[in-house]
Amino acid sequence: MSSHKAVIFDLDGVIVDTAKFHFQAWKKLANDLGFDFTHEQNEQLKGVSRVESLKKILKWGDMELSEEEFNRQMALKNDNYLSYVEEMDENEILPGVPKVLKYLKENNIPFALGSASKNARTILKKIKLYEDFDAIVDGTDVSKAKPDPEVFLIAAEKLKAEPQDCVVFEDSVAGVEAANIGKMTSIGIGDEKVLQEADHIFNDFTEISIEFIENLLRKE
Ligand code: G6P
Ligand code: MG
Numbered sequence: 001m002s003s004h005k006a007v008i009f010d011l012d013g014v015i016v017d018t019a020k021f022h023f024q025a026w027k028k029l030a031n032d033l034g035f036d037f038t039h040e041q042n043e044q045l046k047g048v049s050r051v052e053s054l055k056k057i058l059k060w061g062d063m064e065l066s067e068e069e070f071n072r073q074m075a076l077k078n079d080n081y082l083s084y085v086e087e088m089d090e091n092e093i094l095p096g097v098p099k100v101l102k103y104l105k106e107n108n109i110p111f112a113l114g115s116a117s118k119n120a121r122t123i124l125k126k127i128k129l130y131e132d133f134d135a136i137v138d139g140t141d142v143s144k145a146k147p148d149p150e151v152f153l154i155a156a157e158k159l160k161a162e163p164q165d166c167v168v169f170e171d172s173v174a175g176v177e178a179a180n181i182g183k184m185t186s187i188g189i190g191d192e193k194v195l196q197e198a199d200h201i202f203n204d205f206t207e208i209s210i211e212f213i214e215n216l217l218r219k220e
Helices: 019-033 039-043 050-060 067-085 097-106 120-126 150-158 173-181 210-217
Strands: 006-009 111-114 135-137 166-170 185-189 200-202
Touching (some): 150 173, 173 185
Parallel strands (some): 006 111, 006 166, 185 200
C-alpha cells in the first residue's frame, strides 16, 4: 500500500491551554481534602490520565481514599473542570494553530486528534474544531496511556497512514515518547529542556513556519 503523510495533534497544551483549568479543579480537590497543590505539581500531570493524576495527587497529599470516595472525588473534580470548559470558545485556540490547520486543509493533508482526555470531544465542539478533524481518538478510545503509542497508532490507522509517515505535535514528555516509540516524527511544543527527546522542538505554534511544515510533509 502506498502511504501518505498525515498529522496527529495532542489537544491539551497543543491546541488549547486547559492546564490552567485542570490546575483550578485539582487545587480545589486537594484543598477540600486538606492539603495544597502547586503549579509545579500540575506540570507533572501533563499528558497523565485522570485516574493516574488523582493517584499522584493523593500520594503528594499523603492520603488514601476508599475506592468509592476516590471515584466520587474524581467525578467532582471533572464536574468542576467542565464548568471551566463550558466557558470556552474559539478564542481559546492557541496562537499559530489556525494557520497550520488551514495549511493542512488547503493541501488535503489528513489530520487527527490523539488525546488522553475523555473530555476531548466536548472541548473540540466548544472551540468549534470538531468538524475539522478527519479522525478523533481520545481517552475513551484507548486502553493504554501514553507513553504507550496506542492512541497515535489508532489515529494513524484511521487516517490510513503508515506510522512512519505521521507527524505528532505534543507538549508532554509521555506524548513525545509515545510518538517516538510509534516510529512517528515527534514535534515537541514547550520547553526544550523538558522535551529533549522530540525530533523538533518549538516553544509554541507561533514559532512554526509554513515552510517548516512543508518540508516536514514533503514525500521523499
Ligand atoms: C491530558 C492533560 C492531562 C489530563 C488528561 C486527562 O493529557 O494533559 O492533564 O489529566 O488529559 O484529561 P480528562 O479531561 O480526561 O480528565
Ligand atoms: Mg498535552
